[in-house]
Amino acid sequence: MFDVYKIREDFPILSRKINNTDLVYFDNAATSQTPNQVIDVISDYYKTYNSNIHRGLHSLSIDATDQYEKSRIKIKDHFGIAKSHEVIFTSGTTHGINILASGLEKSLSSNDELIVSGMEHHSNIVPWQMLCEKTGSKLKVIPLNEDGTLNINEYESLLNPNVKFVFVNHVSNTLGTINPIEKIIELAHNNNSQVLIDGAQGAAHMRINLVELDVDYYVASAHKLCGPTGVGFLYGKSELLDKLPPYQGGGEMISSVTFEKTEYAELPHKFEAGTPNIAGVIAFGAAIDYMNSIGFENIESHEKELLDYATEKLKEIEGIKIYGNSNKKISVISFNVGDHHPSDIGSILDQYGIAVRTGQHCTQPIMDHFQIPGTVRASFSFYNTKSEIDLLIEALKKASKMLA
């Protein structure tokens, strides 16, 4: 039985006051909040078995290694991954993307083309631009339709034998659009191109099976799904990861070191040089457990209800314009009110204790597409309520009046 008020008790931060009013947290697309079930795991790690992993023979190290590797298995199972060594722990989505970008430096040439979509986060644009600068490869962009979906016909016409990779997000952090990644992957594979899916936004809202999806690479961050910051993972098909050169040199990623030659370790250690964020990885596993205890079918249906309710209520605001009107959308709404600058709206909402994001959301190309300086973005999570949305609407009406 899904009881949002019961669930909210798991999140101590949700009872905070901002300017003497209850916090309304609608910046979940930037980072989700952390339940006690995850906070306790972090605290428990440092209180009872903090130690370095994979090396020590003592009990603490064995415990830590055990928990760390259990987390890898939890992530493998949750994301429908075939082998646990295909899960590479990273510091987050951006790190995962950069591991791949750095690994491709030697294998691309000036004849090659890479495709990104017009709704990517800067972190799924800039590493590829940097890669193009180094290799001479060309970056092509899938354009947006007016409703904030991708123009798949244009994508098809961009595909040619020179296209080696396609980099697309599952869900747009700004528009909320759920992209047809099955179709995108299928078309790419028919063209012998590999695909990386940026799962940063999607993973928190729906379950995904990477083997069924047949995606080549996938990246996500723990902090978007109730986990800690500074942790994420890169998935890659093992035959691809095996061929990819290591990203950083150091401890853990080697099997033998002499001054003449170093042998690299097997997957996943080849890409996990140095002491990782051990507590973070273990807590990531706990976050996955927590989300599954809520149940993704419950998360999806509650968030859909919030999205529909908010979209409807926002229409009460004079001059409202919503960006991103795909019929397949997660609970993210980007909007502007009349000609008011998003930062003015955001500043006033903050005074009412309502946390939204304002600005370009690291997606300047989307802003350029709609020719706007930015948007106000309200992003809902499964622990948000309709009465919180009512507070947003009231505050927006007051803000409009103040700015008029």
Add this chain to the structure above:
Amino acid sequence: MQKIQEIQEEIIDEFNFFDDWTEKYQYLIDLGKNLPKFDLKNKIDSNLIKGCQSKVWLSSSFKDNIVIFEADSDAIISKGIISLLIRVFSGHTPEEILNSKIDFIEKIGLNTHLSQTRANGLLSMIKQIKIYALAYQSKT
């Protein structure tokens, strides 16, 4: 011309009248709306202040050892804040600007109502104002 310190005290007195943040914000919004029109030819990228979430342009001129500032923004609350800064800094000598100690922002409680991003933008504006003053001082 009033001294910079006197103007700051005047602003602090004005803000003391307000009971809550809505009145302070409303006042800033009204100040923003009444900010003198900014010359379009100065609305150029080289006049943009880095570190602001909204766009803020600042230009200056120098005559008879007096610095005049003009500014604009695409966001109205930023314009209100700019209006206060211009009132404090514009019309003074480079020395006065460089020697001034700016404390009105804290004293009117504006800093607690500004997000970190906005507070950084405000600091960048003050820094740019002082850079202009320094440049004019070295000219004299």
